[in-house]
Amino acid sequence: MNILVCFIAAPDLDKLIEEDWVIDKDLQIDTSFLKPTLNSYDESAIEIALRLSDASQKTKVSINHKALTIASTPATTILKTLNALRFKQVVRIDSQDDFRFRPGAIAYILSQYVLKHATQDVLFLGRQSTVGENAKTHLLVAERLGWPCITQVSGIEVIDENHLVVTSQVDDGQIRQKIQTPCVLCIGEVPNTFMRVPTIKDRMLYGKRPIEILSTTDFQLPDETEELLDLKVISHERHGIFIEGETPEQKARELYKMYLKERLEKI
Amino acid sequence: MIYKGILNGCSTDIATQAGELNNFISDNLHSEDTVGSTILFYSEKEQRDALIRLVPTESVKLVRITRYQPENILKALTTMEQGEMTHLYLFPSGFAGSEMAVRLAFRMKGSSLVQVKQIEYSGVQLIASKTVYANHVLGTFKLTKKPYCVSLAKGSANDQAINTRDKLIVTEYDMTHLHENQFIKASKAIPRKQASNLTNTRFLLIGGNGMKNKADTQYLKQIADTIGADFGVSRPVAMSGWTSLHRQVGVSGSMTKAAVCIVAGASGAAAFYAGIEKSKFIVAINTDSRAPINKTSDVAIIDDYKAVLDELVKVMREDRPI
Numbered sequence A: 001m002n003i004l005v006c007f008i009a010a011p012d013l014d015k016l017i018e019e020d021w022v023i024d025k026d027l028q029i030d031t032s033f034l035k036p037t038l039n040s041y042d043e044s045a046i047e048i049a050l051r052l053s054d055a056s057q058k059t060k061v062s063i064n065h066k067a068l069t070i071a072s073t074p075a076t077t078i079l080k081t082l083n084a085l086r087f088k089q090v091v092r093i094d095s096q097d098d099f100r101f102r103p104g105a106i107a108y109i110l111s112q113y114v115l116k117h118a119t120q121d122v123l124f125l126g127r128q129s130t131v132g133e134n135a136k137t138h139l140l141v142a143e144r145l146g147w148p149c150i151t152q153v154s155g156i157e158v159i160d161e162n163h164l165v166v167t168s169q170v171d172d173g174q175i176r177q178k179i180q181t182p183c184v185l186c187i188g189e190v191p192n193t194f195m196r197v198p199t200i201k202d203r204m205l206y207g208k209r210p211i212e213i214l215s216t217t218d219f220q221l222p223d224e225t226e227e228l229l230d231l232k233v234i235s236h237e238r239h240g241i242f243i244e245g246e247t248p249e250q251k252a253r254e255l256y257k258m259y260l261k262e263r264l265e266k267i
Numbered sequence B: 001m002i003y004k005g006i007l008n009g010c011s012t013d014i015a016t017q018a019g020e021l022n023n024f025i026s027d028n029l030h031s032e033d034t035v036g037s038t039i040l041f042y043s044e045k046e047q048r049d050a051l052i053r054l055v056p057t058e059s060v061k062l063v064r065i066t067r068y069q070p071e072n073i074l075k076a077l078t079t080m081e082q083g084e085m086t087h088l089y090l091f092p093s094g095f096a097g098s099e100m101a102v103r104l105a106f107r108m109k110g111s112s113l114v115q116v117k118q119i120e121y122s123g124v125q126l127i128a129s130k131t132v133y134a135n136h137v138l139g140t141f142k143l144t145k146k147p148y149c150v151s152l153a154k155g156s157a158n159d160q161a162i163n164t165r166d167k168l169i170v171t172e173y174d175m176t177h178l179h180e181n182q183f184i185k186a187s188k189a190i191p192r193k194q195a196s197n198l199t200n201t202r203f204l205l206i207g208g209n210g211m212k213n214k215a216d217t218q219y220l221k222q223i224a225d226t227i228g229a230d231f232g233v234s235r236p237v238a239m240s241g242w243t244s245l246h247r248q249v250g251v252s253g254s255m256t257k258a259a260v261c262i263v264a265g266a267s268g269a270a271a272f273y274a275g276i277e278k279s280k281f282i283v284a285i286n287t288d289s290r291a292p293i294n295k296t297s298d299v300a301i302i303d304d305y306k307a308v309l310d311e312l313v314k315v316m317r318e319d320r321p322i
């Protein structure tokens, strides 16, 4: 079964301090000093793909898993790690373009990649990117390919070459479905799917395997139907009064007496 | 402008969906030349009348289906809406709403935006805002192609009751003939056992990654029980499997509005904070005086959360039986 995991790396925005949140005239925020980290939903997608591959001896369905990102060079460290984790192939579609708010363009490139470069049975994408927060790419890829899509996926079992059992979250619970490929699976919140760390040996043996690099110029992009006009930093400041005291016990007493007692009595 | 709200009456969260649409409509769509109606999908005949009472507009199309399956709903919507002059389709904030907004726009050659907070229509384009950069920044976007398909930001429903009015027009459609999409070979719904009780909590204690392990998470849950608070967690705690996912607070979990919210051992990331920003009073307990949560709280204690909370339990016990 051919599985393609599409992922994006972005700076860990929680590492920025207040002064770093400056929006320039081109509506950019400088995050170049932070190293890119994997989007957490994509991290789950990667770990799930690796687990399906681990289980292939049992299921007798061989898993051909590939990871792909559309990004500039800083993503290379992550690509090397994916190589060391023994993804069958790791691909980067090179681009310096500003795709932050262009899920339509990303979806177009991804779908063209599947149609023209490498046939797939299943695509894994994450629920939402960190910077763009578009939450659209997986749906647009599915639409472009004419494939069905299951969102908020939390569990996947391989049944045979063409069938999967997929558990996903819906608005009032969960649903477990046996489905036929091809399909797009959008990975949601999945506890205990932190990406494994490759062994040093695997890093040495596989980490330096070549990364396939394509260029976005190979793809003609569609017009956007949504356009960014403005960005404004959101401020949430409150009083932020520090409760002073010599010991935690003193502070707790002060907290209760001065701030909580009366409020809790009204609840 | 002509708009339509789309509701999924097959889901048990229908009242929240309707509440969200109702608030959004009253905040954003009040100009005189605005005409709105609702399309409501449902499957249980007995629920028909109760569902109609939730509808936030005066006119409603009721569409009966066997099961809410996205591929089929899209088919139904594109068929029903072909040739209609609708400018704007509004979907609630849930998973189904966001999925439908994007896919319907694609099929109808329009534009879409999800998790939208506010809109403004100029006659030629729709201006809409939503959070970006993991909730740190508000982005304003121009949607250029009609129909505009928009899903709402989570937590936009307040307690404002829906004005139960006599519905003027109710049109009924039967689409129970729509068969399950071919790609699904079997399916089984697993209803939620524990409804998230956090959305309506009055007193909330939240534990973050500062708890470090499952045992500490259980310990904090006990403290919450003792002081009569509901217990929530930040995303890393849920992702580590230290507690069940339904306790997660934040943009990808519950959006709460407690009277008192105590946050222990969470740094106060923007994506988390969005889940507590509507609290009346926020207390932060954190060992790091530079953690962002200190500034976005009403009061902050810089100390170990265990030491502080153990003592808080004692004082509360001394003061009144808990």
Ligand SMILES: Cc1cc2nc3c(=O)[nH]c(=O)nc-3n(C[C@H](O)[C@H](O)[C@H](O)COP(=O)(O)OP(=O)(O)OC[C@H]3O[C@@H](n4cnc5c(N)ncnc54)[C@H](O)[C@@H]3O)c2cc1C
Residues within 6 Å of the ligand: A014, A128, A129, A130, B134, B207, B208, B209, B210, B211, B233, B234, B235, B236, B237, B248, B249, B250, B251, B252, B253, B264, B265, B266, B267, B268, B269, B270, B271, B272, B275, B285, B286, B287, B288, B291, B303, B304, B305, B306
């Ligand atoms: C698209 C997207 C959606 C997201 N959705 C959510 C969401 O819904 N909810 C959510 O929570 N996060 C969400 N996040 C993640 C969010 O950005 C943060 O990573 C997360 O909130 C951090 O959790 P935390 O504060 O518990 O952990 P950390 O950032 O690790 O903070 C732990 C804190 O505990 C303090 N601490 C440590 N030990 C102690 C002690 N003994 N006593 C007191 N304090 C102590 C530390 O000083 C630190 O401030 C999302 C991120 C993205 C990109």
Ligand SMILES: Nc1ncnc2c1ncn2[C@@H]1O[C@H](COP(=O)(O)O)[C@@H](O)[C@H]1O
Residues within 6 Å of the ligand: A006, A007, A008, A039, A041, A042, A068, A069, A070, A071, A099, A103, A106, A124, A125, A126, A127, A128, A129, A130, A132, A133, A134, A135, A136, A137, A138
């Ligand atoms: N540049 C990219 N390259 C590969 N996949 C991407 C890229 N951007 C987004 N995706 C995928 O689309 C998902 C949703 O992103 P978004 O629609 O931007 O919120 C991500 O979790 C990734 O799986």
